[in-house]
Amino acid sequence: MQQRRLDRAFFMTDALELSKNLIGKILVHETSLGTVRAVITETEAYMGVEDKGSHTYGGKRTERTEAMFHVGGTSYVYLIYGMYNCVNITAGAVDVPMAALIRMAEPADEASREIMERLRALEFEKKGKKVPVSLNKHLADGPGKLCIAMEITRAHNDLDMVTDKAFYVTEGIVVEESRIQTGKRIGIDYAEEAADYLWRFTLV
Numbered sequence: 001m002q003q004r005r006l007d008r009a010f011f012m013t014d015a016l017e018l019s020k021n022l023i024g025k026i027l028v029h030e031t032s033l034g035t036v037r038a039v040i041t042e043t044e045a046y047m048g049v050e051d052k053g054s055h056t057y058g059g060k061r062t063e064r065t066e067a068m069f070h071v072g073g074t075s076y077v078y079l080i081y082g083m084y085n086c087v088n089i090t091a092g093a094v095d096v097p098m099a100a101l102i103r104m105a106e107p108a109d110e111a112s113r114e115i116m117e118r119l120r121a122l123e124f125e126k127k128g129k130k131v132p133v134s135l136n137k138h139l140a141d142g143p144g145k146l147c148i149a150m151e152i153t154r155a156h157n158d159l160d161m162v163t164d165k166a167f168y169v170t171e172g173i174v175v176e177e178s179r180i181q182t183g184k185r186i187g188i189d190y191a192e193e194a195a196d197y198l199w200r201f202t203l204v
Helices: 015-021 110-126 143-149 189-196
Strands: 026-031 034-046 075-080 084-091 098-107 167-170 180-183 200-203
Touching: 015 034, 015 084, 015 098, 034 110, 034 143, 075 143, 084 143, 098 110, 098 143, 110 143
Parallel strands: none
Antiparallel strands: 026 034, 026 167, 034 098, 034 200, 075 084, 084 098, 180 200
């Protein structure tokens, strides 16, 4: 069933609200192997200039972080550890640099699962590695895996996901409040007190 695309108004909030509201929504990308639709199951909020865990803490504005300063609904894709892409979606008004990191997602249908499995398998094959038998259980359970499984690269940085024809978000499944678990964000031990904020949202 074709789901309604999320409009600009959905993204015109802060990153905390957006991160929570994205749980259960469907991330869509037109890959080289076909359309992939994945239900978002984990996000993290990055609240910008006052958030020590954010790339834009203190108002830091660089070529890398520029997309975070763009209007809510803009993609922000960056590289970590020199090898993995992470995809975020900005929140709120222009020049207010907040974003929701998409940490995990699950295939929304069997066709998407098949494409995601093939894209992940190709990544192993390119590196000359054996494809693990557990691949289908861990297709997109981390931001780097998600980007590989959905063929999201830095070429998809700074796209308007409200209007883009190949990369966007739609309505998804109904999620009861009780099914959203909060926790600490991952991999930001350097962020002092901000490392303890319960700004990660997981569908359970």
